[in-house]
Amino acid sequence: MPVLEADPYVKVNLYHAKKRISKKKTHVKKCTPNAVFNELLVFDIPCEGLDDISIEFLVLYSDRGSRNEAxxxxxxxxxxxxxxxxxxxxxxxxxxxxxxxxHMLCDG
Incomplete structure (x- = not known):
């Protein structure tokens, strides 16, 4: 990944019992290796059953010519x-x- 020309964005997946039920993503931050994503992404989640919910945040590098890299x-x-x-x-x-x-990110 070219660090100096990183075009990162965040993809957020909402899971219920390990099944993805919703997904959203932030805007791409062009040429920003140390991006700050101060964006509001809203999911409608009922208070009951939170034990079965998980939210995955994937920080991806946007590359127009190929598959985006985590x-x-x-x-x-x-x-x-x-x-x-x-x-x-x-x-x-x-x-x-x-x-x-x-939070510290784990390897993608």
Whole structure:
């Protein structure tokens, strides 16, 4: 991946019981190797049954000529490991509150 000319974006997949039920993506940040995605993506999720929901964030490198390459990923959900599981637990405890956290991405 050419770091100096990265065109990253984030694809967000919403899963219920391991089946993808919705997907959204951010705008591509042209020529921005250290992009900040301050975009609001809204999913309508009922408060009950949050244990079966997971949200996958894929940071991708946009390349017009070929398949987009994954840079990193993060999963939030009750079965997620590490900070993704901890963050999800807080979300479930306070379902109407915005809870912002920084996360390290795993390899894509």
């Amino acid at each position: 840079i990193g990923q993060l999963t939030l959900g009750s079965s997620a490991e590490g900070t993704g599981g901890e963050h999800w637990k807080e979300i479930c405890e306070y379902p109407r509150r915005q809870i912002a956290k920084w």
